[in-house]
Amino acid sequence: MKLFFTISLFLLAFLKLQGQNVKVLNSVTKEPVFGVAIYNVDKSKSIVTNFRGEADLSEFSETEDIYFKHLSHILKKTTKESLGDSKTVYLESNTQGLDEIVISASKFEQNKKDIPQKITSINSQSIGFTNPQTSADLLETSGQVYIQKSQLGGGSPMIRGFSTNRLLITVDGVRMNNAIFRGGNLHNVISIDPLAIQNTEVTLGSGSVIYGSDAIGGVMSFYTQKPRLSYTDSLLFKSNIVLRYSTASDEKTGHFDFNLGYKKWAFVTNASFTEFGDLKMGNHGPNEYLRPEFVVATNSGDYIIQNKNPQIQKYSGYKQLNLMQKVRYEPYENLSFDLGLFYTATTDIPRYDRLIRYKDNTLRSAEWYYGPQEWFMSNLQITKLSSRSNLYDKIKTTLAYQNFQESRINRDFQSVIENRREESVDAYSFNLDLEKRFSPRTQIFYGLEYVYNKVMSDGTEENISNNLISNTVSRYPNGASWESAAIYTSIKYKPNPKFVFQSGLRFNHIVSKANFEENNTFLNLPFNASKNEAGALTGTAGISWSPNNILQWKLNASSAFRAPNIDDIGKVFDSEPGSVVVPNESLKPEYAYGGELGLKLNFSKVVLDMSSYYTYLDNALVRRDYTLNGENQIMYDGELSNIQAIQNASKAWIYGFEIGLKMSIANHLDLKSQYSIIGGSEEAGDIEVPIRHVSPNFGNAHLIWSNNSFKMDAFINYNGELSFNELAPSEIGKDYLSALDSNGNPYSPSWYTLNLRSQYRLNNSTTITATLENITNQRYKTYSSGIAAPGRNFILSLKFSL
Incomplete structure (x- = not known):
């Protein structure tokens, strides 16, 4: 009887203790929030949630105010009494991002x-x-x-x-x-x-x-996702399965990931597979975007076939596989070893913008596609976040190896010659990054970096009628290398909570080496090898000033650079019909000098975030006409082509203004909007012309309603027009990408889409996300795009979590 009584008391005490436990979850994801500070008014009582988002509230009384504070969430006040039997607290993410x-x-x-x-x-x-x-x-x-x-x-x-x-x-x-x-x-x-x-x-x-x-x-x-440790003797297991389907491209995606967390070791495995079909464009828009016909290659020759549905963009589909494995070892607090392995591979990807080009009113290409694109990365990162060293408080070392595989295969309509160019890059890198705090007001960040790239490139052509293969000019000089060594330092000075000054310097030394002997069989360059060396010193200085809770000013000035790489120095390719780019060994880095002024106004319910910027690009690396051995034309892939090369031949001026709005309209209802204005020009001889990659003005507006289990977003995306006179010269020559204005000139029309997105959490393990894009079925292209954007598109996703 005593034993029964003792056990009963123990069970009652245990149940009472369990009843004192609170679980803190994110209001949207329902994920546990680790590291939430829980305290009373005078902070005489306090506790922090564990990795499960749990904490024991037994020391708090039923009616006293309890505060739940986390850096990335909004402060919440409640009482034990008001929590009821659920003992669950939901925290909302800090959407203003002020403490992000x-x-x-x-x-x-x-x-x-x-x-x-x-x-x-x-x-x-x-x-x-x-x-x-x-x-x-x-x-x-x-x-x-x-x-x-x-x-x-x-x-x-x-x-x-x-x-x-x-x-x-x-x-x-x-x-x-x-x-x-x-x-x-x-x-x-x-x-x-x-x-x-x-x-x-x-x-x-x-x-x-x-x-x-x-x-x-x-x-x-x-x-990417970090492996999560258990920090206890029990296993922490988390898993997700995602299935998704979209109608416009007949996309089918499957994904799974799982986490195994132990006390000092943790593992994350992640895999995704996606299959895309041919993309369907919208009904309402320029007829120039339609795909009226396409080429079919057969054993008996190439044939042009009328497209039964010109809105279907033949051929555009492909498949992709993504794999990731990460391992984390944390022998003790503030020291971690992280290993990441990544592998991505695609099937052949049709180069759609090349498949829609015409020559003499006939489709130019029978085939034009990227071969399987593969990327592999392994990286090891060692991080120590607490040290008594005089040199650093925090230190991070990163070693990485990457391999990139890509290729290009093309064949003209009715031609028996198929051109194939294959590239491979081995990339090695080492980074050492350190942080040292000298006083509560002053800390510095400094480090060094070394990067080495080795490029392998091969060019062949095959006669598909007899399968004979012969060598041809490769895209890059085979065996070329690019290496960079750098040191940097920056300082952060924060004399008070309202003012921050940051400044930094970096010195880089870059060396590129290339051997052109193989390609000289075809190009007859005036040199067989090149070595390009360059040094670059860049800096930045800026302030962040918050005189009160409403205003925040940001001012920043900086310089930047881009050193010539192997693509600039040694590439051979057809830039556009009738033109070919050849190597140029006499290149220097291009430099950018810029300034930015930002203002954020936080009225609690309304937040305005504005920025204006200006950038001057000097010694710009651009593609321009060129001569080779006194000639301005050369035979390339069987076509007489104008010679071009990358050159330090321009200056550019780019400027813009951005404004963002966040407004809390009512409980659970928010408005968000963003708008960007961009302009710029560059030198082209004695005149200034528009810059190729300055986009049209663009923006969006989102009306979002959400509660604990349901979220809905009704939004519009919109894009301004670039008229014929606003197009860069290189874009004017690509009329197959553009719509035609009333004068028959190419231009980029304005467009908009109306969209609706929703997400519903059925329970703690199942979430449904449904999106209806481009409801009005607009036919449009984002600026400079070869492929038209999706028409009306329904996307359905199911996520199962354990």
Whole structure:
């Protein structure tokens, strides 16, 4: 009887203790929130939630006010009594982002409001709700990145008038840009699986002090899912399965990931597979975008077939596989070892913009496609976040290896010669980043970087009638190398909570080497080898000033650079019909000098965020007419072509204004809007002309309603017109991409789309996301795109979580 009584008392005490436990969850994702500070009014009682979002409230009384505070969520006040039996607290994310933490500005965590530059962030909740098909689409949802698409398997970002190799991409802190990143539209960002991303930070404007060459217009930093440890003896298991279907491209996506967390070890496995069919465009818009006919290649020859439905963009479909494996080892607090392995592969990707070109009123190409695009990365990161060293408080070491595989295959209509060019890049990198706080007001960030790229390139042509293969000029000099060594330092001075000053310097030394002997068999260049060396010193200085709770000013000035890479120095390719680009060994870095002024007005219910910027690009690397051995034409792939080369032959001026609005209209109802105005010109001989990658003015507006289980977003995306006179000369020559105005000249029309997105959480494990895009079925292209955007498109996604 005593034993029974003792057990009963124990059970009652245990149940009472359990009844004192509270669980803190994110109001949208229902994920546990770790590290929530829970305290009473005078902070005499306090506790912090564990990794399950749980905490024991037994020391608090039933009626006293209890505060729940977390850096990325809105402060909440409640009582134990009001929690009732559920003992669950839902925290709302801090949508204003005033206390948001960012990493990309210095490689270590900083408060976003301390950064003089503008950084826009996309967290996992937003990614789950917007449900992007590719990482390019993910960037577009920010409302601050413009996306161009040459084909369905593409997505070339434009930021503040810059694009391609003047923008930098990083994945988990590792530089993705390599020696053959080109100045033409670049689509490597789609190799990053959007379903594996935890958050993304886009730095608008120069990032050269921290990231070096290429970071002229901005830095896109992708951070993938981190393995989560248990910190206890029990296993922490988390898993997600995602299934998605969209109608416009007949997209079918399957994804799974799972986390195994132990006390010191954790593992994340992630896999996605996507199949896209031919994309269907909308009903209402320019007839020039329609696909009236296409080429079919058979054993008996090439035939032009009438398209039964000209809105179907034959051929544009492809498939993609993404794999990720990450391992984390944390032997003790503040020291971690992180290993990441990434692999992405596509099937052949049709180059749609090349398939719609005509020559003498006949489709020019029978075949034009990218071969399987593969990307592999392994990176090891060692991080120590607490140290008594005189040299640093925090230190991060990153070692990475990447391999890029890509190829281009094309054959003219009725031709028996198929041209094939294959490239491979091995990229090695080492980064050492350190942080040291000298006083409560002053801290410095400094580090060094070394990058080495090796380029392998091969060119062949095959006679498909007899299968004979012969060598031809390769796209790049085989065996070329590009290496960069750099040191940097920056200082942050914060004398009081209202004022922050940050400044930094970076010195880079870059060496490119190329051997042209193989290609000289075909080109007869006046040199057999080249070595290009360049040094670059860049800097930045800026302030963030918040005189009161309403106003925040940001002012920043910076310089940036891009060193010539192997694509600039040694590329051979057909830039446009009748033109071929050849190598040029006499290149120097291009420099950008810019300034930015930002103002944020926070009226609690209404937040206005405005920025204006100006950038001057000097010694710009641009494609211009060129002579080779005194000749201005050369035979290339069987066609007499005008000779061009990349040259330091221009200057450019880019300017713009951005404004964002966030407004709380009513309980659970918010309005968000973003609008960007961009302009610019560059030198072309004695005149100034529009710049190729300055996008039209663009914007969006979102009306969002949400509660604990349901969220709905009714939104509009819109885009201004670029008239014939506003097009860059290189775009005027690509009339097959454009609509025609009343005078028969190419131009980029304005457009808009009406859209509706919703998400419903059935229970803690099942979420449905449904989106209806382009409700009015508009037919449009984003500026400079070869492929038309989707028409009316229904996207349905199911997510199962354990």
